[in-house]
Amino acid sequence: MTRGTHNKMVRYGGINTMRTTNILRNQHGAMFSMDARIALVVASILAVSLGGMQMSRIERTKVENTDVAAELITKGIETYYISTGITTVPTSWANVQTLVFDTGLVENQTLNADAWGSAWVYDTCTETNVSIDGIVVPSVQYFAIYSPGKDGTNDSGTGDFLTNGSCAADYGAWQPANDDIGRKFSTLDIEKSRVKVFRRQGEEITKALSAYEARLFTENQNYCSNKLALFMAGNAAQDPANDDRCDWMDVQDVNQANPNYINSSSRADDNTYDIGEEGRANYYPRSSLENQNLDVYYVPDLRTAASLGVQATYDVGAAASATNSMEALMELLSLPRTYAVDPWNRRLRYNSNVTNVGQAPFTTSIEFCTTPTNPATCG
Numbered sequence: 438m439t440r441g442t443h444n445k446m447v448r449y450g451g452i453n454t455m456r457t458t459n460i461l462r463n464q465h466g467a468m469f470s471m472d473a474r475i476a477l478v479v480a481s482i483l484a485v486s487l488g489g490m491q492m493s494r495i496e497r498t499k500v501e502n503t504d505v506a507a508e509l510i511t512k513g514i515e516t517y518y519i520s521t522g523i524t525t526v527p528t529s530w531a532n533v534q535t536l537v538f539d540t541g542l543v544e545n546q547t548l549n550a551d552a553w554g555s556a557w558v559y560d561t562c563t564e565t566n567v568s569i570d571g572i573v574v575p576s577v578q579y580f581a582i583y584s585p586g587k588d589g590t591n592d593s594g595t596g597d598f599l600t601n602g603s604c605a606a607d608y609g610a611w612q613p614a615n616d617d618i619g620r621k622f623s624t625l626d627i628e629k630s631r632v633k634v635f636r637r638q639g640e641e642i643t644k645a646l647s648a649y650e651a652r653l654f655t656e657n658q659n660y661c662s663n664k665l666a667l668f669m670a671g672n673a674a675q676d677p678a679n680d681d682r683c684d685w686m687d688v689q690d691v692n693q694a695n696p697n698y699i700n701s702s703s704r705a706d707d708n709t710y711d712i713g714e715e716g717r718a719n720y721y722p723r724s725s726l727e728n729q730n731l732d733v734y735y736v737p738d739l740r741t742a743a744s745l746g747v748q749a750t751y752d753v754g755a756a757a758s759a760t761n762s763m764e765a766l767m768e769l770l771s772l773p774r775t776y777a778v779d780p781w782n783r784r785l786r787y788n789s790n791v792t793n794v795g796q797a798p799f800t801t802s803i804e805f806c807t808t809p810t811n812p813a814t815c816g
Contacts, residue, residue: 496587500586500587502552503552503553503586504618506551507582507618507619507620509545509548510533510537510557512543513537513542513543514526514533514537514582514622515624518624519627521536523781524575524578526580529559530557533559534549553587555585557584558585558594558595561578561580562578562580562599563577563579563601564576564579564601569629572636574628575781577604577624579605579621580599580622583618583619584617584618586615587616588615591617592613592614592615592616593611593613593617594611608621631780631781638779639803641772642772645772649720649721649770654716657683657720660682661715664676677710678709682715683710683715684709685714685717718733719733719797719799720734720735723750724750724753724787724790725750725752725754725761726786727788751765751769753786753809757777763784763785764777767785783807783815785803785805786803786804787802787803788803789801
């Protein structure tokens with residue numbers, strides 16, 4: 438083909454084929470440019486989507502961390518209540534910082550704000566003298582703690598949103614609102630557990646007192662019965678009438694409400710033994726609340742006129758370390774010394790002669806008081 442033939446315009450079907458080729462070439466370039474734009478748009482969409490996913494993951498982590506923080510702080514306050522507060526929880530966020538964070542009950546100091554850096558919202562209320570299974574406990578504590586969430590708005594209550602006047606109802610109705618994150622806690626279950634401990638403690642003290650009284654009475658009854666038997670067999674030295682453990686009262690006073698005992702300075706021993714006379718004495722440990730003469734009480738192997746003054750009197754006001762304290766009384770009864778204090782940190786008040794009588798039967802009582810020397814403070 439010659440050059441002339443190569444450069445010749447050729448028509449086919451009315452269309453200039455060279456021009457058509459150029460058009461096709463131009464269209465091919467346009468298509469490539471469109472693909473690139475689509476790819477750029479898709480890439481942009483993916484970038485926005487991935488960025489949104491990343492932000493969503495960060496926010497989700499903040500929500501989770503704040504939720505965990507609220508749980509840890511709640512546990513710290515609970516631990517404080519059980520071990521130290523006994524009947525109170527921290528009443529303000531400043532108290533939480535001092536009593537829970539600063540004491541190490543919550544070790545991570547960064548938890549004193551939520552994941553967005555906002556302050557926690559905290560409120561408490563108290564219900565006093567609550568009856569649980571027939572036992573009146575000093576109080577039940579309620580509190581709520583929450584984060585205002587990502588938007589930083591307190592949607593779940595501000596100020597005194599748990600009020601003492603409607604404490605249980607407010608607590609029951611409270612829930613974190615909108616994006617707020619929080620916890621609420623009540624000491625009711627702790628108080629129920631304490632009531633069980635209190636019942637068991639009281640029952641064991643009562644049983645131990647009864648067992649102590651019965652053991653000493655039986656011991657002395659057997660002692661006097663044996664002496665009487667020996668005396669009746671002809672052994673004059675075993676005359677129970679000459680033994681202060683057996684001959685307790687002047688015979689003239691046996692039927693009186695408040696008889697004088699043989700070792701009382703106002704009366705003399707008539708040297709007469711009535712069978713069972715020893716049963717009129719008080720065999721319980723003597724309490725400092727007792728108003729009767731020391732001679733009302735039986736003390737094994739010390740029942741002589743010269744030694745009555747050393748009879749132990751367990752003092753409801755004595756310090757725990759004293760030899761005549763309520764703790765020492767628990768030891769006498771073979772009980773743990775800790776039984777002298779109840780689950781609410783009240784001290785034992787023991788009375789060995791509630792009705793203040795001078796002869797059997799005797800009535801004892803136990804109760805726990807904030808100030809055991811003052812009955813008005815018991816409860």
